[in-house]
Amino acid sequence: MQAAQQMSETECDFAVLEQAAEWFAVLSADDVSDQERVQWQLWLAENPQHVQAWQRVELISRHFQRIPCEQRHGATQALQKKGQTRRQTLKLMTVLCSTGVLAWTTSSQLSWRQWYASYRTRVGEIKDFQLADGSHLWLNTDTAMDVSNEPDRLHLALYKGEAMLSRGKDAHYPLTLDTTFGALLAKEAQFSVFDRGGFGELAVFNGSVQVAPVASASVTVKAGQQVRFSTDEVSTARVSEQRRQAWIKGMILADDMRLSDFVDELSRYRSGYLACDPDVANLRLVGAYPLKDTERVLTALEQSLPIRINRPLPWWTSISARSA
Template sequence: MSPPAPQLLEEAAEWLLTLNFDDADEAQRQAFERWRAQSEAHRAAWARAERVMGTFANVPLDIGQQALCRAGDRALSRRRTLRLLTALLVGAPSGWLALRTLRLDTLGAELTTAIGERRSLLLADGSQLVLNSDSALDVRFDEGTRRLHLRRGEVLVTTHADPVVPRRPFVIDLAQGEIEALGTRFSVRLEEPLCRVAVFAHGVELRPQRGAAVRLAAGQQAWFNAYGVRRLASVDEDASLWTRGMLVAHDRPLDEVLAELGRHRPGLLRCDPAVAGLRVSGALSLDDTDQALLALQRTLPIRITRRTRYWVAVGAP
């Protein structure tokens, strides 16, 4: 079958914009279903639109999803947004490959994970790593230092006594500064422009690029950037259960829980401000986020709307 005609792809881009960013009403959704049902070519055009939407889910947030969200902002020109989406559809699959090349924080990374993937590794010195969803990391061991460079995402580190004599420091490099492990188990999570560090055993030293060094002991966590450190409430072992595919919430607001689930699934997961403050307690699956959403729907006064495979909204019933 030949590729969909440009006119159909432009129409598919219009529907993609309407359904994903314009809060379409029931009449518009029915009109979309009638449009898609017109022919096999219409269905093929929409399938390509969904694949492009999925590609945005597989590039970094600052380039992919946020780019589309900014483009879909009503403060910007709808025509400009439509041109962007149409160009991506007409240019596929070369357009998808071009988008993937924009993963500048991943290009050349030694270790990476896709969205929804976790990866466990044993390093040459016996230390263990667990790399969370959508993360990228380099390992650089030499005669003087055991060094990791976290480019994106989150990692749980369990250090091992260095077999090399004299002992080499174990350091994680970040844009914000560096972290030295003091014989420890800890996690590091990048949420630009900040980095969050949680310590589960022993301690670490945080060294912001332009601020004073701060030590954290077991049970402590903090945000830090290039200029300093802000301590947070204590942390417990539940915060590391993502390594087993679980999210344990203790009276957390719904919007925070959904943001965490969104890190482990492709596409957009929206939360209506009307339900954002609902409190959540319990264990949810990160390996099956659809099941996690159903569990939330069973226990909270919310409604889950799925408009496409890559667009899910959580709102009031």
């Protein structure tokens, strides 16, 4: 394997991650040779960035253990149909299915509130609920939320993920939705809120919502507006994006969307690693793409764009430029 190109201090280079994934596939095989182990150790010692990439691949592998073993077996069979070698597929069953107990240990990374939340969705799952007060709640992929009816208000708490709430004119009392970064207050409104890890994102489609950060003054966001908010500030409002509503219908809307941004969005609905080479990151997409079958979406992209989909492992998918 070739030496890695220069990487930033905070991110593994795409090419180096590809090398690490290839080495993971080699070392996971039953018939891995001593010479291959030595070559891997030499590659690992070449550059600290190789160690960083290897650790990233190992982490992604552990996250993939959340998938039930029968689903992992299905992924492996799919690879066999695509012409993968016997060596590539047999080793995967050893790595993935022999460690089923690990599927549950990774869940300890969630806080107890996320784990025991009354409303939850798994990766790739979208659900909708009718609440006791008549409100309609949708949960996007990998989301955890609690809902409680108090005497004078509807109280919700978003622990992770994305939710949309719709309340009509018959709502008799206001709602409070707590997030990591502050509270949202509303009565008659339709809005979505997304915990992006480092900040929250609010889009209002009908009515208005008051954003009250933990350590800052509250701001009212009106219909047609979208903001980001942290514990101490709320961004300037901009026009809300139509695509922020599309997921409740099981779609991703792309309107001149960069391929890298599309891949980031699609990856939320899949387990494992999905990324694209910077060389193709700026390709543009237009259209509506169903979330129910992400593999089908990737196949459609490969047929319509000058790209190649690479699947060295069931849980590792990368997108690169198609060879001339």
